[in-house]
Amino acid sequence: MALPKKMNVMQLTLLTAVNMLGSGIILLPAKLAEVGGISILSWLVTATGSLALAYAFARCGMLSRKAGGMGGYAEYAFGKAGNYLTNYTYGSSLLIANVAIGITAIGYLQELFGWQLSALQIGLATIALLWLTTLPNFGGAQVTGKIGAVTVWGIIAPVLVVATVGWFWFDASVYRAAWNPHGASWWHAATASVSITLWAFLGLESACANSDAVENPERNVPIAVLGGTLGAALVYILSTNVIAGIVANPELVSSTAPFGLVFAKMFTPLVGDMVMGMMIVACAGSLLGWQFTIAQVFKSSADAGYFLPVFARLNSAGAPVWGMSILLGLQTVLVLMTLNPDLSKQFDTLVNLAVVTNIVPYILSMAAVMTIQKAAGIAPGQARLTNLIALLASAYSYLALYSSGAQALMLGALFTLSGYTLFGFVSQRHTPRTP
Template sequence: MHVPGTVPPSAPAPQENSAACSPAETPGHAAPTGPDSGRHARRFGLPVATALVMGNIIGGGIFLLPASVAPYGTVSLLAFGVLTVGAIALALVFGRLAERDPRTGGPYVYAREAFGDFAGFLAAWAYWITTWVSNAALAVAAVGYLDVLVPVNHHRWTACLAALVLQWLPALANFAGTRYVGAVQVVSTVLKFVPLLLVAVGGLFFFDPHNLGPFHPGGGSAVGAVSASAAILLFSYLGVESAAVSAGEVKNPRRNVGRATVIGAAGAALVYLLGTLSVFGTVAHDRLVKSAAPFSDAVNAMFGGSWGGWAVALAALVSMTGCLNGWTLLSAQTPYAAAQDGLFPAAFARRRRGVPTVGVAVTVVLASLLTVYNYASGSGKVFQVLVLVTTFTATVPYLLATAAQIFHLVAGRRERVDRRRLARDAVVAAIAAGFSLWLVAGAGYAAVYQGVLFLFAGVLVYAVMAARQRSAAGTSG
């Protein structure tokens, strides 16, 4: 989950993640323009920017992902490698775009600058969808760990009710104001890394190759299995764009955004790979496939008994509740900033105690409806379905940003250009574009179907907003 500091009205920041869970500062404020604006707007050096990327990528989704990819077998570990290469290609694209336009906003800014308001709106809209669908996915993941403490997962409607409660409690904290949002985040951010590091490092000492299970148990194409598991795993990589989204707050962004993004993505990939490998090697494959709390099962297998799994479940539950807390605010920030540009309804620009309350209310209602719909459908893989939807919606701003880079490379400029660098950038952009399209294919028909419905609904919203803008411009003229 990305945590922007100040977002100028001209650049709404599309938010991610799954991914991490730090408190957001006052959303939507314009960047300072006085003599000290540089000192305040660009306060992150390379180490802090790298930590921002890594912390934003590592979030709550990882706590359930080992079980989600276990049905694909150990071939899913290859997906980590492929996904990391693709994520680094995207990181390099964001770095090049930040060199060209180092404003806060990331994919929204790049798409809007290259292709106009409609492309910028699609980037912001798709990322907004990603945030509240991720809320639903995180709540479902949290229910799995809640079940370790209190049995709630034995009936789908009990589990659904628990998921709804886990979504609405952070929303109430948001309505209380940013002060309370930040207090929740401090605790949850610390607790997030405890079970991850315990399993990722400690699990290697209890590793048993017999627990790994078959390489590709489903049969069929191994390439298809890698694609499908990579599409699920992308949920945990959302946030790779964090430094680009926060470019206006990074010292020397033309240099540091790309470096921080690459280093942060590689560091997060290492934690993910070690954590998943440790879970695969400590929990028997047939049990892992059915697990609702794989990290708890791994700690129980490592130390025996249930106390370790209970402690990990509690830490994971607090961590994911913190993620929901921060994601709820972040999902309201994107429409808030877009509303200031006239690209979202004006109601989304209303704030109370530093929180865009209309955005919070709409976000939690939509996430709740989606949660109920997926539980009502009777699917036993609610988390997986929701994760795949976010995979599709997240690739929209990624593709638009990559298309913006290709646009600039093809259009060219009259200044002197290093041909070797131009060729290298073209190859990286091609890899990033192919990677994003591959992830859309790996998401599957059901996820793309739901994602397209959400995306096309945004086209209707844009039509109304564009008509209002033109009418207002004609009246003022």
């Protein structure tokens, strides 16, 4: 029987870039406009940090002999508690990110139909969307996963069009006026948007998951991960900056659907409405897939004994219905906890919290790089470059934590510390009773 054909380095690079170009970007132009065009400094900082993280994760994926992705990496240095905490905070960040994606979709819906929703109405609409995108998963993931893989192009296609064709509408005078509207210092400009730009790259750690399906993985996986991350960074930087040269800064800052707005400026309001519709559908498709994925993250951790057994229970269709229901309840509470009359402010709160909780696994994984390389028998001289890159990635992770603000750090600390309490319920089940 012929062996299945493996991807070459170009195919894996493209796949990696496409995996990153998701719903994280569609509110970014408006958020970056709050700082101005000078926020490109944040992009450069985040691109550098993301490349360091991506390379270190690629090396971990090649060398680690423990299952569980980042949890397995952390276990090398921190034992089973590190594996648990990594999975717990990573799962929490995905849960929070789902709520932020839901808020994004409601922002575009509001703009498309000209609604003026109150904070409570925005919250209820977001909750309804989260429920609507969870219930179909009770029948299994066969269909919903395929839907998400198709609908994501409703985001990727408009972003690519803006990043390339949009330059024909670019006005240098509009861009200059939006460069530094608040007179921010270079340091403030470089750090103010680090957390929101990292939001667009969340998921880069999953880019290493296809090592078994690529030719010569030792050489090609790091190349593809770095190339895909760099490609995604280029698209992000080009698209957000060209928009800043088409739409006047005050108008862009106040928009809850910046890509719909820029297409209306470039073409016609009808085209803008069509793009908004595509992005709403893409967010819904993304949520369909992510709701199942998050439940699977908690299920696999429950199977390994790290989470409560209820998350491992399946229905007849093989779906972790109990886990999905619990996670959906938590998302509902999170929406109500973050209600804000300003949809943009609610989005900020959620994104910063998602970034903080997601950085905990990054820091634990980077701290384990030296141990992973030693366990794999890598000579100290050969390990030095990867160790230095992991230290750079750690430094960037701490900068992103600082950039997220005091509120996100406080709530993130509460999320993380509560995980230790939950671990007490799990760990006692693995401890034999003393006779």
